[in-house]
Amino acid sequence: MRAPQPRPHHRPRTGRALLAGLLAAGTGLVGLVLAGSGTASAGTTAAPNVNVLANGDFSAGNHLSPWTCGPTVTAVNNSATGWDLQGSPAGTDYANCSQSVTVLPNSTYTLTAAVQGSYVFAGVTGTGGTDPSVWSSDSGWNNLTSTFTTGASTTSVSVWFHGWYGQAPFTVDKVSLVGPGTGTSPSPSGTVIVDPTPSNTSPKPTPTVSEGTTGPASPSPSASPTAPPRKHLLTGYWQDFYNGATPQRISDVPAAYDIIAVAFADATSTQGGISFTLDPTLSSKLGGYTEAQFKADIAAKRAAGKKVIVSVGGQNGTVSVSNSTAAANFADSAYGLIQQYGFDGIDIDLENGVNATYMSQALHSLAAKVGSGFVLTMAPETIGMQSTGGEYFKLALATKDILTIVNMQYYNSGAMLGCDGGVYSQGTENFLTGLACIQLQGGLRPDQVGLGVPASTSAAGGGYVSPSVVNNALDCLAAGTNCGSFKPSRTWPTIGGAMTWSTNWDATAGNQIANTVGSHLHAMP
Numbered sequence: 001m002r003a004p005q006p007r008p009h010h011r012p013r014t015g016r017a018l019l020a021g022l023l024a025a026g027t028g029l030v031g032l033v034l035a036g037s038g039t040a041s042a043g044t045t046a047a048p049n050v051n052v053l054a055n056g057d058f059s060a061g062n063h064l065s066p067w068t069c070g071p072t073v074t075a076v077n078n079s080a081t082g083w084d085l086q087g088s089p090a091g092t093d094y095a096n097c098s099q100s101v102t103v104l105p106n107s108t109y110t111l112t113a114a115v116q117g118s119y120v121f122a123g124v125t126g127t128g129g130t131d132p133s134v135w136s137s138d139s140g141w142n143n144l145t146s147t148f149t150t151g152a153s154t155t156s157v158s159v160w161f162h163g164w165y166g167q168a169p170f171t172v173d174k175v176s177l178v179g180p181g182t183g184t185s186p187s188p189s190g191t192v193i194v195d196p197t198p199s200n201t202s203p204k205p206t207p208t209v210s211e212g213t214t215g216p217a218s219p220s221p222s223a224s225p226t227a228p229p230r231k232h233l234l235t236g237y238w239q240d241f242y243n244g245a246t247p248q249r250i251s252d253v254p255a256a257y258d259i260i261a262v263a264f265a266d267a268t269s270t271q272g273g274i275s276f277t278l279d280p281t282l283s284s285k286l287g288g289y290t291e292a293q294f295k296a297d298i299a300a301k302r303a304a305g306k307k308v309i310v311s312v313g314g315q316n317g318t319v320s321v322s323n324s325t326a327a328a329n330f331a332d333s334a335y336g337l338i339q340q341y342g343f344d345g346i347d348i349d350l351e352n353g354v355n356a357t358y359m360s361q362a363l364h365s366l367a368a369k370v371g372s373g374f375v376l377t378m379a380p381e382t383i384g385m386q387s388t389g390g391e392y393f394k395l396a397l398a399t400k401d402i403l404t405i406v407n408m409q410y411y412n413s414g415a416m417l418g419c420d421g422g423v424y425s426q427g428t429e430n431f432l433t434g435l436a437c438i439q440l441q442g443g444l445r446p447d448q449v450g451l452g453v454p455a456s457t458s459a460a461g462g463g464y465v466s467p468s469v470v471n472n473a474l475d476c477l478a479a480g481t482n483c484g485s486f487k488p489s490r491t492w493p494t495i496g497g498a499m500t501w502s503t504n505w506d507a508t509a510g511n512q513i514a515n516t517v518g519s520h521l522h523a524m525p
Contacts, residue, residue: 117170256518272326345375411463
């Protein structure tokens with residue numbers, strides 16, 4: 001069903017769907033203080049700048065509400081400094097905390113936090129624009145600070161902070177998010193605190209600024225931080241080979257991509273086994289790209305709240321899981337790659353057949369090994385999701401308890417049946433909405449259904465639609481607006497998102513998917 005495209009060695013071809021969207025943006029919390037200014041719409045009175053974040057100095061003690069924190073986060077009362085928040089990363093727990101904060105659209109806010117400890121991360125997700133993420137590795141007290149502007153329809157964001165795998169406990173204090181608000185501050189002080197020095201004796205040292213846009217190259221953990229998730233995710237496949245699309249390092253992938261699927265893993269001589277190595281041709285095109293740099297880029301993306309997974313399959317993928325032994329080999333080898341490279345999970349893009357029984361067995365075993373934060377996406381061809389009796393649809397339903405998103409490939413398929421029995425041609429909005437409707441009515445949760453589209457006409461043999469059509473289809477499914485001639489009988493406001501093949505082809509086409517579809521997804525309620 002695909003137009004052949006030249007590929008190096010034995011690697012699978014493109015013309016494929018992008019991965020599912022999970023996940024979401026950063027995790028945890030770093031003591032934050034946000035201060036900022038906003039812009040008012042024409043004809044309105046500008047709202048005053050206030051601290052819109054509650055309990056940022058943790059003076060409520062053991063009552064951390066409205067912060068939502070992991071089990072290894074506590075409030076500690078230091079006799080010299082007063083109440084602080086302390087996180088103690090352990091195993092795959094990064095000591096995460098987050099708080100949902102009401103904000104105004106088209107307004108500027110500044111986040112600041114007094115932090116202490118090696119590898120403390122802080123950020124904001126759901127801004128409707130560029131989500132900030134900063135970090136510090138200073139063992140002394142210092143401030144993290146970052147400024148962002150909300151999107152045209154953004155009314156709430158998630159402020160978060162967390163530590164890092166295998167690192168010592170960290171401390172957070174004096175967190176504020178300052179910008180246009182109702183005129184009153186929910187924090188006990190009601191003012192912006194830039195100096196973390198408490199008002200009691202034995203003050204903390206005057207802080208120094210220590211910030212960055214991405215996390216450190218090390219460590220490389222085996223599980224990613226659990227961040228406050230976005231409601232609608234953009235997934236993009238990253239090509240570990242060169243076929244004419246723009247060669248990229250993982251660090252080159254735009255921040256709009258919430259999930260990055262590394263394509264592809266290779267089959268080994270062991271039944272069900274997979275492996276992964278960077279393609280030397282790609283490395284050459286990039287002027288040298290080492291495994292160490294690749295791992296560091298993955299760690300930095302994860303520190304910024306993104307999910308990076310390894311994709312299995314592709315047009316020429318030959319991985320077969322058809323018995324219990326193969327299922328065990330698949331789970332073991334996939335877990336080895338996740339540990340080796342720091343992936344968050346796996347993408348299943350097997351286009352030459354799948355056995356729902358044994359692949360489900362393998363994926364549940366893998367999920368149990370990885371634990372919290374495991375990401376599972378799928379990118380079936382359209383034919384695989386036409387009926388709940390198909391093996392791919394059965395696999396999706398069998399793994400619904402651990403499934404992040406299914407980004408079906410809405411391309412390279414010609415005309416297909418929609419949920420209303422109508423026949424729709426690829427490359428149209430009706431094709432997107434009519435076929436998504438089958439999955440939505442077939443048992444998947446709305447957040448598990450994404451629209452997989454090619455990034456350009458060069459990325460697939462057929463089925464390309466402009467980013468504006470993708471946005472219209474998302475609006476139709478979520479709110480019943482901007483529909484084509486087919487309009488579903490109901491709406492699914494929590495529709496999962498979109499995926500594209502590939503981030504490389506998107507870069508070649510001017511990053512239209514990242515800029516147009518990504519910004520639209522992140523601004524959706």
